[in-house]
Amino acid sequence: MEHRISDLLKKHGLRSTTMREEVLRTFFAANKRALDHPELERRLPHADRITLYRTLKTFAEKGLIHEVVDGGLATKYALCPDSCTEHQHHDEHAHFHCQDCGKTICLEATATATVQVPTGFRVKQTHLVVEGSCDECF
Amino acid sequence: MEHRISDLLKKHGLRSTTMREEVLRTFFAANKRALDHPELERRLPHADRITLYRTLKTFAEKGLIHEVVDGGLATKYALCPDSCTEHQHHDEHAHFHCQDCGKTICLEATATATVQVPTGFRVKQTHLVVEGSCDECF
DNA sequence: AGGATAATGCAACAATATTGCAAATGAAAA
DNA sequence: TTTTCATTTGCAATATTGTTGCATTATCCT
Numbered sequence: 001m002e003h004r005i006s007d008l009l010k011k012h013g014l015r016s017t018t019m020r021e022e023v024l025r026t027f028f029a030a031n032k033r034a035l036d037h038p039e040l041e042r043r044l045p046h047a048d049r050i051t052l053y054r055t056l057k058t059f060a061e062k063g064l065i066h067e068v069v070d071g072g073l074a075t076k077y078a079l080c081p082d083s084c085t086e087h088q089h090h091d092e093h094a095h096f097h098c099q100d101c102g103k104t105i106c107l108e109a110t111a112t113a114t115v116q117v118p119t120g121f122r123v124k125q126t127h128l129v130v131e132g133s134c135d136e137c138f
Numbered sequence: 139m140e141h142r143i144s145d146l147l148k149k150h151g152l153r154s155t156t157m158r159e160e161v162l163r164t165f166f167a168a169n170k171r172a173l174d175h176p177e178l179e180r181r182l183p184h185a186d187r188i189t190l191y192r193t194l195k196t197f198a199e200k201g202l203i204h205e206v207v208d209g210g211l212a213t214k215y216a217l218c219p220d221s222c223t224e225h226q227h228h229d230e231h232a233h234f235h236c237q238d239c240g241k242t243i244c245l246e247a248t249a250t251a252t253v254q255v256p257t258g259f260r261v262k263q264t265h266l267v268v269e270g271s272c273d274e275c276f
Numbered sequence: 277a278g279g280a281t282a283a284t285g286c287a288a289c290a291a292t293a294t295t296g297c298a299a300a301t302g303a304a305a306a
Numbered sequence: 307t308t309t310t311c312a313t314t315t316g317c318a319a320t321a322t323t324g325t326t327g328c329a330t331t332a333t334c335c336t
Contacts, residue, residue: 212322
């Protein structure tokens with residue numbers, strides 16, 4: 001497991017540090033849940049806040065995690081599929097945001113979305129955010 | 139025009155004040171564009187920041203504008219269709235977010251999105267965010 | 277016009293996020 | 307193994323975004 005973590009970092013061109021390994025482990029433990037800054041700080045109490053910001057930014061740039069838009073005030077991040085790299089993100093899956101507990105998870109099943117954009121507009125990616133109540137909130 | 143603005147406020151159960159009329163005029167002038175706080179402050183330089191926050195919150199509660207989630211740090215808002223009221227929002231349209239200039243607009247054409255959620259999850263609403271480049275950014 | 281009620285503007289504060297820089301660390305070369 | 311050097315970290319300072327309390331002012335109903 002430890003090997004898997006540090007190998008994953010190296011595979012994405014990143015040095016393996018204590019901070020980075022712990023953040024990455026936390027994301028694996030979250031099991032598809034998207035995590036925001038306050039939650040990561042709670043799970044890693046000794047971690048420096050600023051370093052955490054920079055770690056998340058770096059991870060996002062290198063294709064380890066992706067930003068999840070769910071309307072909350074703090075930015076949330078979730079693990080990318082293995083296939084993502086620095087130059088090629090494909091996070092075309094939808095996200096579910098629970099209006100009751102605030103939890104956000106990645107949905108596995110691929111979403112199909114068709115939308116017409118005005119002339120001259122070019123679509124690069126679409127994000128589907130599903131709002132509702134999760135299984136724990138009825 | 140002035141009548142239309144103040145009538146619209148009254149129709150939604152709001153007192154007609156200078157601040158509210160100016161904010162509402164700004165949204166009409168934006169022509170489907172979603173506006174965030176910094177942009178509104180630039181367009182209404184003499185307006186008080188805090189009052190502006192409260193105005194936006196009130197407008198959103200009364201069904202005049204709706205929050206637009208596009209991933210930016212500051213919350214964006216856009217005009218609701220005429221049909222929205224305090225008790226009944228229907229902003230099922232998609233939003234387009236330009237990755238180059240940051241602009242966000244409401245798309246008229248209704249979007250169709252189907253997604254499967256895990257057992258026990260209940261869907262109340264879906265948001266479709268389309269990322270790409272707008273006509274002015276090629 | 278007068279009075280009840282709602283909205284505003286200011287101050288203070290809380291939460292989220294970024295930048296600069298010196299010290300510590302990781303990884304590769306000597 | 308030790309040296310080397312760019313990268314990463316941690317701290318301080320600061321910027322941005324958003325909220326709350328309260329006295330003053332404005333709106334609108336009668």
